Amino acid sequence: MDELRRMKERVSPSDTLLVVDAMTGQEAAGLVKTFNDQVDLTGAILSKLDGDSRGGAALSVREVSGAPIKFVGTGETMEALEPFYPERMANRILGMGDMLTLYEKAQEAINEDEVEEFKRRMESARFDFNDFLQQFERINNMGGLKMLKLMPGFSQVSEKQLYEVEKKAKMYKGLIGAMTPEERENPELLMKSPSRRRRVAEGSGRQEADVSQLCTEFAAMRVQMQTMGKMMKMGVPGQSDEALMKDLIRSQQPAVPSGKARRRKDKAQLAAERRKPLDKSKGFATKR
Template sequence: MFDGLSRSLEKAWDSVRKDGKLTADNIKGPLRDIRRALLEADVSLPVVRRFVSKVEEAALGERVVKGVAPDQKLVKVVYEELKSLMGGQQAELVQPKYGPSVILMAGLQGTGKTTAAGKLALFLKKKGLKVLLVATDVYRPAAIDQLVTLGSKIDVPVFELGNKVAPPEIARQGLEKAKKEEFDAVIVDTAGRLQIDERLMDELRETKRVVNPTDTLLVVDAMTGQEAAALVKAFNDAVDITGAVLTKMDGDSRGGAALSINEVSGRPIKFVGTGEKMEALEPFFPERMASRILGMGDVVSLVEKAEEAVSADEAAELAKRMMTAKFDFNDFLKQYKMVSGMGNLSSLVKMLPGMNKVQDKQIQEVERKYAVYESMIQSMTKKEREQPEVLAKSPSRRRRIAQGSGRTEEQVSELIAMFASMRAQMQTLSRMMALSGGAQGMAGMPQMSDEEMMEAVMGNTGPRKVAAGKVRRKRGLGRGMAELVAMQQ
């Protein structure tokens, strides 16, 4: 969502890179670029003015450090101010001294409030807490059924009394059940409206009075931009919320909501929704978000996602096989499944430092290509998966795989060449580590080297002998494979 803002800020650094220090004159251009970038990101004008003023004051007051370029100093200042703008540090859920924590979910219709309640329940469940969902949205058709379905999917119980009982009473009985059965956390999904009205606020106040929540979270749609900040302020003035949950962060929003909410409302963002999967809810860390915006990545979040998706034993075993000649198509497929299990590939790539310039179209092309690879691997026999070299030697096997997966022979050949190139790079790295004493030797070398495998594939894609009276169909390796091999190398 911050791609446009990140690219715009890059221009600001470039304009002072050639100078020896930051001055009142050479900072005017970068500040103008920063102001324009924030406005284009849908940050409210008063917030932009205050932010730019703070950046200017801090940048000109920066002590000159030998060896630190002016653009680096400016990046540091903007990073600190962005972090401060979004709250400075993570705002965690309030933990009660005794009894279950009670989280009241509020919001307008269409913001993903019920889904966010389910995602939060799963998040807390993964923390080892016993969670109860309480359905009090008696107005929206199928709202209760939706929460029951979500609860069933994540194996979290849902308390509901239908749509004939008043929401505050449902919440009260749900809390009683939670206390009696010693639940650790209660999440109350309240009713929403198409717009703020007094009836909504009165009911929310009454429900809040009955359950006395430890947290009252407002669910807002990131797509609404700076309007989300005004919405948080309105709810906070009316019912005194403790924070916000920003949904649809993976959508086509421009970032204004994330950058404006804390500054406008005085209430922090506590969680962000980053996708459609139930696991796609994560705590909001201002410092990590500021790092992503400035193209510095977010390696900490990436590691956390990897730890959730992959067990340490699986990762160690796969790494060991990757550094030897034993790496086969089964391992390749397992590696792909591990990465895809961590979430949206585009968001994962943007967490790597310097990768903010990668276009979504490029990532989508990679995802498409790997989906094609998976279909072809699924059409292989057990022997073919474990011994990729047999495919290099046998055009008939490649033809069978192409037909079975609905692909072309050229695509099968591309897969084999790409795999051989990748494994060759792994073996080269392993040899280098072995020479430096950091790894074992290359035990269990395959019968055919990866270079030989690629040559065999290329050699076997030329014209084939045909029986008398038969017509030869044109086949060939094509440019696609050659370009892919070159790219991999």
């Protein structure tokens, strides 16, 4: 601390900013107080906001030092350093998401021509593997699937869950890359032909079951897109670019495989049957 004080006296900086780890939690209060007493902070930078923390440390910084938080870090690049907005942080802490930041990132990553073209394809009920792949690319340009945390109700999504979804997205990109242009434009060719699915699996180094899973999730997403397209064509209100992007991101979530759901259900039924009292009118307990 003595070295910091001497450095500040000699350099006379216009700002003295403390970088606070958002994962620190309430321990941030003591950290901020110590630095503020010694070097008189003028502001702070809240880092690692892309982790599992909601950013509650922001409250400690302001309360203890009275200094404002000027920037937040959401990644490891310069582009991930963003201005701090108190209202948006309050929404994140309360689990209400941050749709304004999400919408701004969408505007930066997607130009108007792409949005209009995608709307036209939706209204005409055309959606193929090329469109499916483009959605992954657009979301990556926005910062990846961690943008899910900016949506209301998704603040509790863990890093492990995001990692699993991103791993699946990479696998799907590899599978689509192993398809022929004709198969990308006509998904039915792949869905109806086991031999084509085997060829795509071999070409991408995956299992045929992975290709079948891709086809299943693609079919579900296509139904959703066609429904949205019909609503837009009929002029149903509320289909703004923000709502459209929200639906596109939500559609990338992995569904629980039906087989796992059935197994869980079977186990629950088996446990319930075991708890039932023995009916002595049947079976070996019956007296003759």
